Amino acid sequence: MIAGDRKTGCLLLHGFTGSPFEVEPLSAYLQQKTAWKISVPLLPGHGEGATLKGIKHSEWIKTAEDALMQLLSECEEVYVIGFSMGGIIACYLAAKYEVSKLILLSAAALYVNPKQIAADSLDLVKAALRGRLKDHELYIRYKTKITKTPISAVWQFRTLVKAHRTIFNEIKIPALIAQGGLDGIVPPRSAEYIFHSIPSNKKSLLWMDESKHLICHCKQKNRLFEEIYKFLTES
Structure with missing residues (x-):
């Protein structure tokens, strides 16, 4: 069943060093289930062949802001x-x-989950010993990011997060927070912190216990997408 019409818009924002690929399974699901206008902008410095060198975090915000303004003018x-980082920008937009x-x-x-990183690192070592490192999902996804991300870009990311950490207190609209229990980049306490910081009267925290950071690509993604669809379409 197709829900809604083109008068409804949905903006999806990817994370730091990522691309629309990170949320593509969700955007495809929503396009299939609805007639909404879907926007998934590529943030400056991101994407294949681009460089984050010299990019300011304000540019990421502006690109997301421009995409939202376009949707608001049409929907x-x-x-x-x-x-991930797109979540921080999303909160800024939702408050403004x-x-x-x-x-x-x-x-x-909050970011970096030492316990899960240790577990993932051990898994990488085991894969290397078996001669299967190049086929390991974590190695494939993060090798380029780790070796090619400028320190200045990491600083911009940290600056953005720090500058908007109190923005959660301004969220009054319905909010759904989803977090993977095996996330090695963003620790579970980040979701708990956001949930308790948001003063909205309608908010929920969805735990995906078997999911890692790329939650839209996890094996529990069908359940995640169903919960998101339900949240967005219920009155």
Whole structure:
């Protein structure tokens, strides 16, 4: 069943060093299930062949802001979904503009989960010993990011998170926070921190116990997408 019409818009924001690929399974799901206008902008310095060198975090915000303004000019109701760093930008937009609902996926209010990184590192070592390192999902996804991300870009990311850490206190709209229990980048306590910081009367925290950071690509993604669809379409 197709829900809604083109008068509803949905903005999806990817994470730091990522691309629309990170939320593509969700955007495809929503396009299949609805007739909404879907926008998934590529943030400056991101994507294949691009460089984050010299890019300011304000440029990421402006690009997301421009995409939201376009949706608001065309749609009667707009939802915002943010993954990882995109979650922080999504909160900024939701606090500043007339957004109807907010979804945060692995939102990076806090970052780096030492316990899970240790487990993932051990898994990488085992894969290397078996001669299968090049086929390991974690190695494939993060090798380029680790070796090619400028320190200045990491600083911009940290600056963005620090500058907007109190923005959660301004979220009054319905909010759904989803977090993977095996996330090695954003620790589970980040989701708990956001949940308790948001003063919205309608908020929920969805735990995906078997999911890692790329929550839209995890084996529990069907359940995640169903919960997101339900949240966005319920009155």
